[in-house]
Amino acid sequence: MTTALSAATAPATRTRRGPSGLVWTVLRLHRTALVFGGLALAVASGCLVWMYAIGDEARRGMGGCAEPVAVEGLPSCASIDAATTDTYTFFIGLLATSLSFVIFPVAAWSGGALIARELENGTAQLAWTQSVTPARWLAAKLAVPAVLLTTGTGGVALLNLWARQHDGPDLGGDWxxxxxxxxxxxxxxxxxxxxxxxxxxxxxxxxxxxxxxGVGFAATLLLYNVLERYRADLWPTVTRVEPGGFELPRSAWQRGWNDGLTRATYHPRSHFWPLQYVETGILLAVAAVATFAAFRLLRRRMP
Incomplete structure (x- = not known):
């Protein structure tokens, strides 16, 4: 009877659920950056949904129209709202610029708040004296934001493609x-x-x-400018020669031509993916080398 009573009155063991360990520590320490990043993601997503909603009307504004009434398949000029086209072009361009510049705040935050601040105030050293090795500490510091950045920027990029719906260059910009x-x-x-x-x-x-x-920002600024400067050289160009002269389509990325346009070197639209893959490979190689160097440096400086 006593045994049964003891078992019945014994407090139930509570199982802790949710993130724990290093992952939870990284999320908790950098919750401010997580909140601001989440808000930025939500704003960008909402804006892209809006761009998709007004996209058809914006495209109509870029085409021809008839006055006073629609003829020959052209819409009436009175039915076209030029302000919608301007709004679409402005916001789709603003989002593209913002996404392409994400590298700079990420680098500054990674160097200052994610790593150096904890080394400077002794938080990292305190963690190393407990059950966390320096390598595990750095791995968690990099893995958690890497996953969040990949899912966040990847998701917004897919929304961006969905909102653009293969827009012409006058709306979304040349490729x-x-x-x-x-x-x-x-x-x-x-x-x-x-x-x-x-x-x-x-x-x-x-x-x-x-x-x-500051150094992280400067390093990424240098990387960004170098790749932008030499992007056209990452894949062989096409050379076209016609003695009578010719005109390249707007989708061609012209790299060189003579005065009479009888000879031109350019990247056709089909070079978009080869250039993307090469540049992505370079960026991932830079990330891999920098990560490897960070682990080696951490190991060297540990007693």
């Missing part, structure tokens, strides 16, 4: 424009990952938040 090129392919995910790794390496090198954030 070879830097912002458009980055946000319409896998480079949109690779750029933030490279920024994350470069920022982490800067944080381990400088070990102080402000200098590390």
């Amino acid at each position: 070879y424009y830097s912002d458009v090129f980055i946000v319409t392919g896998p480079t949109v995910v690779a750029y933030p990952l490279a920024g994350l790794a470069l920022g982490a390496l800067a944080g381990l090198l400088w070990r102080r938040a402000l200098p590390a954030a």
